[in-house]
Amino acid sequence: MPALHPDLPVLAAGQPRASGRLGTRALYEQVAEQLRTRILAHTLAPGSWIDEQALAAEYGISRTPLREALKVLAAEGLVTMKLRRGAYVTEVSERDLAEVFHLLALLESDAARIAAQKATPAEITELLAIHDELESAIDDRDRFFAANERFHLRLLEIADNRWRIQVVADLRKVMKLNRRQSLFKQGRLEASLREHRLIMAALKARNAERARALMHKHLEAGREAAALA
Missing domain, CATH: 1.20.120.530 (GntR ligand-binding domain-like)
Incomplete structure (x- = not known):
């Protein structure tokens, strides 16, 4: 299993939290915050393709919370979703x-x-x-x-x-x-x-x-x- 990203504690599929309660922040929100920081720092450059498979492996998560995070960033205008081509960091004209x-x-x-x-x-x-x-x-x-x-x-x-x-x-x-x-x-x-x-x-x-x-x-x-x- 890929190493977990230090800022993204992840549960295995079906594993309950010890407290029986949901965490304070959903996983996709944590992922969105990580990606937002990288985009605004230009670590992910405008116009660059976002490799979902590589990011999921880096963070040690499935692609479902990653895709939810990308939807959040798309709503903020930081990510552009292209049909059959995936997600790209928005280029500002x-x-x-x-x-x-x-x-x-x-x-x-x-x-x-x-x-x-x-x-x-x-x-x-x-x-x-x-x-x-x-x-x-x-x-x-x-x-x-x-x-x-x-x-x-x-x-x-x-x-x-x-x-x-x-x-x-x-x-x-x-x-x-x-x-x-x-x-x-x-x-x-x-x-x-x-x-x-x-x-x-x-x-x-x-x-x-x-x-x-x-x-x-x-x-x-x-x-x-x-x-x-």
């Missing part, structure tokens, strides 16, 4: 990026407007702390990328619309198939930081319309950088 950024600009700019109106002083302080990390991470691109994402997601949480959070989370997964390239474009990191400074100033000033307009402009600039990457 310029049109895909333009459409994703267009929706992000609409949704996140409105979130910035709401956050400027309703954020508590403690929440503004929290956003400032994340922004300070952006400032200090300008020479560390991976750290900058992580702090940038935390800032945007925290802003969405403050705006407090769970449907928007869910939609933006899925859009950002697709965006990340190309996002690092656009952030790494010459000068884009520094420009992104300047845009964040203005957004943060508008949030502190409780200027809702300016926060909205600046966030929209920020994401439009990201779209342009992605198109040129």
Whole structure:
């Protein structure tokens, strides 16, 4: 029997769990998380064929939970299922990026407007702390990328619309198939930081319309950088 993947404890067929209860996460969800991480890290490159047999052997599982995991990733836009050809990591076209950024600009700019109106002083302080990390991470691109994402997601949480959070989370997964390239474009990191400074100033000033307009402009600039990457 193939060695089990360390993060994927697997039951043999028909074997009951010792506790008699289901685990906290279904096996296919664990597999989906593993594959999602590899796709977003480009370990599985855009456009590459996903070898189900090899992955099932690597993880020490049957192909059933693997196929369920691929369905989850297909619903998120990270995997494309092709008739009689199997599953492929999604390739993001310029049109895909333009459409994703267009929706992000609409949704996140409105979130910035709401956050400027309703954020508590403690929440503004929290956003400032994340922004300070952006400032200090300008020479560390991976750290900058992580702090940038935390800032945007925290802003969405403050705006407090769970449907928007869910939609933006899925859009950002697709965006990340190309996002690092656009952030790494010459000068884009520094420009992104300047845009964040203005957004943060508008949030502190409780200027809702300016926060909205600046966030929209920020994401439009990201779209342009992605198109040129």
